[in-house]
Amino acid sequence: MTTPANLKYTNSHEWVKQEADGTVTVGITHHAQEMLGDLVFIETPAVGRKLKQGEQCAVAESVKAAADIYAPLSGEVIAANAELADAPDKINRDAYAAWMYRLKPDNPGELAGLLDAAAYQAIADAEKH
């Protein structure tokens, strides 16, 4: 699967979508779900929580392992995807459609530090075996 060009990425395998209203939507990449395998539990951050860039804020647990998910940007959590509680496998089926949470970023300067699709693809390719 090609890494969507319209998203930004972190080297911890989160994707970031910039919305028209200035908020961002966050999920984990196709490569991340492939490495994890079938997901069984997703823990999303509480709405209202204030996050610092790089802070551990969510968990994606698969049959084989638990993975910490990090905040790509500093900001306040404004929404969390409730569908993932009953259907964590939505992420396995389409990692870019199955968002995890939404953030109102409070430091626009941090956006520039995120990776573009090509840079993220290189990281993902290097990890594949």
Place this chain on the structure above:
Amino acid sequence: MTGALKATPLNTVHREMGARMVDFSGWDMPLHYGSQLDEHHHVRRDCGMFDVSHMLVIDVRGRGSRALLSYLLANNVDRLQQPGKALYSCLLNPAGGVRDDLIVYFFGQDWFRLVVNAATADKDYAWLAAQRDLRAPDVSLAARRDLAIVAVQGPHARARVGQALPEAEAVASGLDYFSAACVGETMLARTGYTGEDGFEIVLPAAAAVVLWLRLRELGVAAAGLAARDTLRLEAGMNLYGQDMDESTTPFETGLAWTVDLKAARDFIGKSALQNAAAQRHALGLVLIDKGVMRGRQKVTTAHGDGEITSGGFGPTLARSIALARVPVAVKSGDEVEAEVRGRGLRARVVKPPFVRHGKVLITI
């Protein structure tokens, strides 16, 4: 294919099917073919198949074979009088620790067949050969690396095996649980590692691909090691190296039922077990809170600490389950705490199996 790993006769087929391959004890094996959860459910609801050719078949033949196995195995091969009968047993060391668990089949005419784990195959064979040299030099041992093993498991396994192997259909439909029969060079055993009905088919390596493809044509789903592990865990079956090893006795690992101390015969480990006073025993855990228990995590109980030996997720229960070694005073029904990722999560102690023949047996 990497040069260092061993390949089963089905390796090319697994790769063609897009399997995610992993190194399992030096073998290049399929972990899954897309979704381990789908494969698990398919086995419980319909029929799945596993390549388990990495396990080792050892043929033990000769007039001294019964006496030799009677001495080497903790379970009693004297129970195997009828050809085709099988027994699940531990191989113990002199301290009563478990060297391996295995199934032994009797085929009459002084012929016993063992199937041992891949991880311990070399160690087991060397141990058997050393004991044979010492005690029963007339007994022949043959490590059958010319054979493949395909496990077909699920409520429809019997029908599918009959359709895939018409020449063996009559034999398959007449086989009791935990029995086996040979049809030509093919051995069918009504055994398995999933808690469902099924057959383990031992056959010449050259015939494995044809069988696999025929089963696939009949709608049998290929299932990998990941599904094999969730199925056996739900079935309350031990995994050697994880739930027991050379430092644990059968009594501490839920395997007391496989040890025959009553008969007069001596066997390796017998006196150690007779003098053992187990402080811990094995039970199952079901997580009440959300999360997944993992092996080696600590268990806190009202009677002292224990530890999880195998932990994971039971797809049929849709909950985390585990096998654990806990103080003997801990019993089924107790509530305990499992230390999962730094937090104490609540778990219910249960007597395994968790699932059998597609049905959840335990209550939370």
